[in-house]
Amino acid sequence: xxxxETVGEVLVAKLRGELDLKTAGxxxxxxxxxxxxxxxxxxxxxxxxxxxxxxTGLGVVLGRYKRLAGAGGKLVVLGLQPPVRRVLDLSxxxxxxxxxxxxxxAVEALRRGEASA
Amino acid sequence: xxxxxxxxxxSRAENVSLARVTVAALASQLDPTIEELDxxxxxxxxxxxxxxxxxxxxxxxxxxxVEAVLYGDAIEIYVEDGGKGIKDVPKAMEPEFSSDPERxxxxxxxxxxxxxxxxxxxxxxxxxxxxxxxxxxxxx
Numbered sequence: 001x002x003x004x005e006t007v008g009e010v011l012v013a014k015l016r017g018e019l020d021l022k023t024a025g026x027x028x029x030x031x032x033x034x035x036x037x038x039x040x041x042x043x044x045x046x047x048x049x050x051x052x053x054x055x056t057g058l059g060v061v062l063g064r065y066k067r068l069a070g071a072g073g074k075l076v077v078l079g080l081q082p083p084v085r086r087v088l089d090l091s092x093x094x095x096x097x098x099x100x101x102x103x104x105x106a107v108e109a110l111r112r113g114e115a116s117a
Numbered sequence: 118x119x120x121x122x123x124x125x126x127x128s129r130a131e132n133v134s135l136a137r138v139t140v141a142a143l144a145s146q147l148d149p150t151i152e153e154l155d156x157x158x159x160x161x162x163x164x165x166x167x168x169x170x171x172x173x174x175x176x177x178x179x180x181x182x183v184e185a186v187l188y189g190d191a192i193e194i195y196v197e198d199g200g201k202g203i204k205d206v207p208k209a210m211e212p213e214f215s216s217d218p219e220r221x222x223x224x225x226x227x228x229x230x231x232x233x234x235x236x237x238x239x240x241x242x243x244x245x246x247x248x249x250x251x252x253x254x255x256x257x
Contacts, residue, residue, distance in 0.1 A: 021166045022130040052155075054133075054162040055223040062221065083155040090230055091223055 002030045010110050011040040012103065016049040019057025028060045035064070041073040042110040046103060048079025053087050061088075065097060074098070076106050076115050120146060121186040128169040128179035128198070136196075137161040140185045144192050149253050156231035157192065157251060163224040164196035164247045170220070172200020172245055190253050194232075197246045203239040210237065 001023060003014040011034055017023060035043070043064060047053075053061075065075040078100045080088065088094045098117045100106035109115040124139055126132045137158040144157050165181055173179030184195040203209045212226040228235045232249040239245035 018134060020130075020162055021133045021169065052137075052158065052162075054159055054166065055221050055227055056166055058223070059221050082152070083159065086155065087159070087227070090227065091221070 002027060004030075004034050006038050006040060007107050008111060009039065009041045010044060010107050011035065011038060011042070012044045012046065012107070014046040014049070018052040019050055019060065020052065020054050021056045024056045024060050027057075028063065031060070031064055032067075035067065041068070041071070042115075043068055043073070043075045044100075044103065044106045044110070045075065045077045046079050047077055047081070047084055050079075050084055051081060053084045055087070055091075058087055058091055058093065061097070062091075062093060065093075074110060074115050076100055076110065078103060078106055119187045119189060121184065123182065123184045125180060125182045127177050128173045128181050128200075129177040130169065132181065133162055133165045133169070136165045136181070136183050140183065140192075140194055143185050143187055146187060147190070147192070147253055148256060153251065153253055157194070160228045160231040160235075160249055160251075161194060161196065163227050164194075164249065167224050167247070168196060168198035168200060168245065171203070172198035174201070190255070192251050192253075194249045194251075195246060196249075197244065199244040202241045202243050203237070203245055204241050206237050206239055209239075210235075 001017045005012045068075050076098045096117050098115045140161045141154050141158050168181045179200055182197045186193045210225040213222045232251045234250045236248040
């Protein structure tokens, strides 16, 4: 459910499947372990292969946002499927988390310090 | 009433998806839009998660009952737990009220956004019953 790759100080996490109570804990641990283990400042969440997210899954996203913001880093998202976009939008997360169309655009904006919602 | 089912399962995390997929399968019999199905899946997911987390404190030892009733143009969904219940229902339904700092408190707020009506019957020690209704848009 989680593939990780680093590009400089950006961690790219590709998520797969459905983000709910069953999968949230494992995802939270996987992301936090990666953020602990690498000297990364920013996180790109590629949600293209995430078909469902509820408020429990959203909690994982928002929790990582807070963690990174506390350390001067940024979280950005891409590949939002309609049900995932709806939840991010309804909760107001898209007002604070920037969205990009491609991974290349996301990484370049983060490296230039130009990623804002 | 066109069709109905009653599903009873232990309060385990993997049953959140079991419940939402089962209710969506019943709703599919009315040929709803993808958005309507996504709304139903989202609302069921929130209600069942609330039962597991708040009703039973995340213990898998509880029992959750989901009933869904399909009418000609609407679905009614009942999610019931025999857990600890809610002391102050209006407060629990406020957006971003959460009894747990690790959680967002958006569950009821999402249910209300996704469904046409959401009613909560609960009392401490007597479990919680969430009744949700969604009217499908006319298709023809």
